[in-house]
Amino acid sequence: xxxxxxxxxxxxxxxxxxxxxxxxxxxxxxDASLEGNLVDQQxxxxxxxxxxxxxxxxxxxxxxxxxxxxxxxxxxxxxxxxSKLFKGHYRVSIKGGAFWAVPPVELDxxxxxxxxxxxxPYLYLNSFTTKLDSNQLTLRFTMQAPIAGMPSIxxxxxxxxxxxxxxxxxxxxxxSDVYKVAVxxxxxxxxxxxxxxEFVIPNLVKGRTFYVRVGxxxxxxxxxxxxxxxxxxxxxx
Amino acid sequence: xxxxxxxxVVLIAMLVAVSACQKLDIKPVNLLTDDQIxxxxxxxxxxxxxxYRKLPIxxxxxxxxGRDGQPGFNLxxxxxxxxxSGAACGxxxxxxxxxxxxxxxxxxxxxxxxxxxxFMETLPKYAVNFAPDKIDQFTGEAYFLRxxxxxxxxxxxxxVPIVEVVQKYPEQTIAELxxxxxxxxxxxxxxxxxxxxxxxxxxxxxxxxxxxxYVAAALKSRAMLYAGSIARYGxxxxxxxxxxxxxxxxxxxxxxxxxxxxxxxxxxxxEGHYNLYTSNSDKVMNYVDAxxxxxxxxxxxxxxxxxxxxxxxxxxxxxxxxxxxxxxxSRAYPTLEFVERFGMxxxxxxxxxxxxxxxxxxxxxxxxxxxxxxxxxxxDILRTRTFDVQRGIYPTFSGTAAAEVNKPAAARSYLLSGxxxxxxxxxAIIGQTGISTAGDERTxxxxxxxxxxxxxRPQADVDLFTSTTHWIEFRYAEILLNRAEADIETGETxxxxxxxxxxxxxxxxxPLTLAEMTIEVVRNERSKELAFENHYxxxxxxxxxxxxxxxxxxxxxxxxxxVFDEQKYIxxxxxxxxxRNYNFxxxxxxxxxxxxxxxxxxxxxxxxxxx
Numbered sequence: 001x002x003x004x005x006x007x008x009x010x011x012x013x014x015x016x017x018x019x020x021x022x023x024x025x026x027x028x029x030x031d032a033s034l035e036g037n038l039v040d041q042q043x044x045x046x047x048x049x050x051x052x053x054x055x056x057x058x059x060x061x062x063x064x065x066x067x068x069x070x071x072x073x074x075x076x077x078x079x080x081x082x083s084k085l086f087k088g089h090y091r092v093s094i095k096g097g098a099f100w101a102v103p104p105v106e107l108d109x110x111x112x113x114x115x116x117x118x119x120x121p122y123l124y125l126n127s128f129t130t131k132l133d134s135n136q137l138t139l140r141f142t143m144q145a146p147i148a149g150m151p152s153i154x155x156x157x158x159x160x161x162x163x164x165x166x167x168x169x170x171x172x173x174x175x176s177d178v179y180k181v182a183v184x185x186x187x188x189x190x191x192x193x194x195x196x197x198e199f200v201i202p203n204l205v206k207g208r209t210f211y212v213r214v215g216x217x218x219x220x221x222x223x224x225x226x227x228x229x230x231x232x233x234x235x236x237x
Numbered sequence: 238x239x240x241x242x243x244x245x246v247v248l249i250a251m252l253v254a255v256s257a258c259q260k261l262d263i264k265p266v267n268l269l270t271d272d273q274i275x276x277x278x279x280x281x282x283x284x285x286x287x288x289y290r291k292l293p294i295x296x297x298x299x300x301x302x303g304r305d306g307q308p309g310f311n312l313x314x315x316x317x318x319x320x321x322s323g324a325a326c327g328x329x330x331x332x333x334x335x336x337x338x339x340x341x342x343x344x345x346x347x348x349x350x351x352x353x354x355x356f357m358e359t360l361p362k363y364a365v366n367f368a369p370d371k372i373d374q375f376t377g378e379a380y381f382l383r384x385x386x387x388x389x390x391x392x393x394x395x396x397v398p399i400v401e402v403v404q405k406y407p408e409q410t411i412a413e414l415x416x417x418x419x420x421x422x423x424x425x426x427x428x429x430x431x432x433x434x435x436x437x438x439x440x441x442x443x444x445x446x447x448x449x450x451y452v453a454a455a456l457k458s459r460a461m462l463y464a465g466s467i468a469r470y471g472x473x474x475x476x477x478x479x480x481x482x483x484x485x486x487x488x489x490x491x492x493x494x495x496x497x498x499x500x501x502x503x504x505x506x507x508e509g510h511y512n513l514y515t516s517n518s519d520k521v522m523n524y525v526d527a528x529x530x531x532x533x534x535x536x537x538x539x540x541x542x543x544x545x546x547x548x549x550x551x552x553x554x555x556x557x558x559x560x561x562x563x564x565x566x567s568r569a570y571p572t573l574e575f576v577e578r579f580g581m582x583x584x585x586x587x588x589x590x591x592x593x594x595x596x597x598x599x600x601x602x603x604x605x606x607x608x609x610x611x612x613x614x615x616x617d618i619l620r621t622r623t624f625d626v627q628r629g630i631y632p633t634f635s636g637t638a639a640a641e642v643n644k645p646a647a648a649r650s651y652l653l654s655g656x657x658x659x660x661x662x663x664x665a666i667i668g669q670t671g672i673s674t675a676g677d678e679r680t681x682x683x684x685x686x687x688x689x690x691x692x693x694r695p696q697a698d699v700d701l702f703t704s705t706t707h708w709i710e711f712r713y714a715e716i717l718l719n720r721a722e723a724d725i726e727t728g729e730t731x732x733x734x735x736x737x738x739x740x741x742x743x744x745x746x747x748p749l750t751l752a753e754m755t756i757e758v759v760r761n762e763r764s765k766e767l768a769f770e771n772h773y774x775x776x777x778x779x780x781x782x783x784x785x786x787x788x789x790x791x792x793x794x795x796x797x798x799x800v801f802d803e804q805k806y807i808x809x810x811x812x813x814x815x816x817r818n819y820n821f822x823x824x825x826x827x828x829x830x831x832x833x834x835x836x837x838x839x840x841x842x843x844x845x846x847x848x
Contacts, residue, residue, distance in 0.1 A: 064839075065839065066835070068832065068835070068836065095847070096847075177789060221476040221477055221478075221823060221846070221847055222476075222822065222823065222824070222847060223784070223822070223823065
């Protein structure tokens with residue numbers, strides 16, 4: 001093929017025209033960050049949660065009086081972090097979660113801003129124990145309410161998964177949801193036996209490792225749960 | 238080819254010179270001006286036709302999440318009717334991955350509302366062109382149409398901005414155009430008020446596709462029933478938030494009774510003017526034809542479709558198996574939970590072992606006529622072909638149904654297949670109509686939808702965009718059910734019983750007694766009668782029970798198996814083959830205000846709770 005001068009000029013022209021469109025973005029990249037913990041104010045340890053259960057909502061008031069909110073998911077260990085925020089004045093609130101509500105706070109978010117929420121969960125799931133007989137797992141725990149008057153309790157259930165990411169929305173149905181117990185009672189109406197439930201999960205696959213925890217789900221706005229810590233179970237062959 | 242540059246330049250110069258002679262002062266031929274529209278009744282009919290066509294009627298082609306960023310109403314060239322609202326909430330199981338429709342599609346029809354407001358403002362200027370009764374009729378229709386749009390908004394968002402005038406830009410400032418959100422109570426009251434005006438102005442009769450006095454009353458009974466149950470149940474089960482404390486969602490519970498009374502009053506207006514369809518003494522065929530016969534006295538408002546106008550739909554081709562159509566596929570199937578609203582099915586002997594049947598159809602005898610007319614069961618026939626639904630073959634079967642179903646799949650001795658041509662000793666393992674291990678183009682539950690299926694059409698004709706069965710937007714059975722529900726909510730049990738027994742008599746069900754009348758019975762009757770008509774989703778929402786009914790719910794089907802050594806069929810109740818999970822979050826009792834609109838109008842804040 002023979003390359004004509006005119007074709008080459010035309011090509012060069014298009015190239016130049018295209019380059020002329022590029023504008024340098026002189027807006028600073030977001031470099032502010034906000035991180036923190038959801039702390040149980042009694043034990044001073046982080047509140048256990050589950051994937052997608054609780055989010056931190058940010059509203060950049062220095063941008064607009066009615067800003068589009070942005071959410072940071074809280075991790076299972078009760079920590080949260082967003083390191084790509086624009087510097088500014090924010091309203092920070094907690095969305096969801098099974099603990100007594102706290103009012104939103106207003107913060108100036110800049111580099112390495114830290115903020116911890118001190119919270120009181122609706123229920124503590126105490127003395128969570130597991131017992132393994134061959135491949136049958138028995139779970140026991142006791143509920144304790146630091147403050148009475150929380151939303152009614154909808155259901156309690158075990159969560160079993162093959163990874164340590166276990167909780168509502170991340171469990172094996174046949175070992176978890178099928179053992180769900182519908183409670184639908186106020187805390188005050190629950191008997192001592194109701195408050196110390198036991199789950200028996202038979203027929204776990206032999207030779208596998210499972211991660212288990214238990215949860216109490218409330219009939220609150222987002223039907224969130226108080227959750228126990230996670231225990232690793234190795235089922236012998 | 239070599240182009241002579243000079244010729245090229247001359248040609249362009251001539252083109253520019255000639256086009257400069259053209260004066261751009263031609264009246265647009267694709268637009269109708271006010272003078273043309275408001276000069277005669279036919280002009281107004283043209284205007285009205287386009288407003289009716291855009292009306293948010295949840296008909297065959299309604300798609301509850303929209304499509305490709307477009308609203309879910311009146312989509313062009315939409316054929317996948319199995320993206321049905323009932324298939325996301327347990328009436329059926331379908332292509333949805335679960336309860337996927339809670340967020341809606343950001344419906345915001347203020348351009349269409351503007352068209353109605355424009356009509357109301359402009360018509361009086363041309364009043365000399367019409368007789369006074371025509372002016373009343375058109376104005377009444379406009380009130381009905383506006384109420385219909387606001388009804389579609391209120392049931393999604395709660396309170397929305399009420400715009401009753403044609404907004405003018407740039408004459409009005411941006412601040413004036415950013416109309417503030419009204420409370421939910423104001424919005425429902427506005428709908429009621431518009432419909433009262435429509436009822437007062439409209440004549441008693443109209444073309445089947447257009448509003449008359451009773452059509453407006455029908456919408457009022459529906460809307461006021463919604464408002465009443467939102468007031469009553471929305472104050473018991475709700476999500477807290479700024480929008481709620483400020484009244485943009487939620488209505489005070491003491492207002493419920495007044496809404497229910499308005500519902501009853503509106504429903505009673507229709508008495509004597511419409512009747513349930515009872516043309517055929519065969520109750521099954523009568524109920525089937527009630528949805529196909531355009532002369533039905535039950536129809537209050539319909540929408541028609543035709544092939545020449547390119548509005549024909551595809552219900553026939555997308556709700557029956559390909560085995561019985563000329564093209565396309567089905568993907569949504571009624572659940573056992575829906576079927577058992579008509580009474581629990583039992584396919585077992587007293588000792589728990591499955592009964593043996595000579596033919597699958599033998600298992601489904603003696604059921605309510607309405608159920609047989611709403612759902613196709615194994616053994617039924619459509620277009621000369623049989624619903625040969627069969628999940629698989631057991632070479633031999635022993636033990637109880639419960640024990641068999643609880644076994645892990647690997648421990649069961651059945652044969653399954655993805656292909657109806659796979660044989661076991663000369664016997665097909667599954668039927669042409671399912672139940673397959675591959676895909677969802679054959680039933681996942683053992684059932685198919687029968688309502689609105691036109692059995693009279695030959696198979697070769699049943700292609701996409703060839704169904705012209707009308708959609709019945711309001712039918713008298715719904716009005717009786719609206720009235721019965723409002724009755725039971727206000728303690729008028731005897732009247733509720735009369736309404737329900739009319740419906741049950743036509744349905745071929747036994748009459749109820751006064752002692753049996755509870756709110757659950759009335760709701761169940763509604764869910765049965767109005768199945769697959771896009772009511773159930775809204776009913777679950779306004780009763781505020783969706784988060785309980787759809788609490789990580791899974792649904793079941795009937796699996797017919799052939800027991801080879803006995804040459805008999807057994808029926809097992811099992812989870813539908815996809816085992817999907819349906820979960821409704823409480824925030825879905827209201828949809829979020831559309832993000833784009835929130836960006837344009839800060840007065841729409843606060844957004845609905847938990848969004």
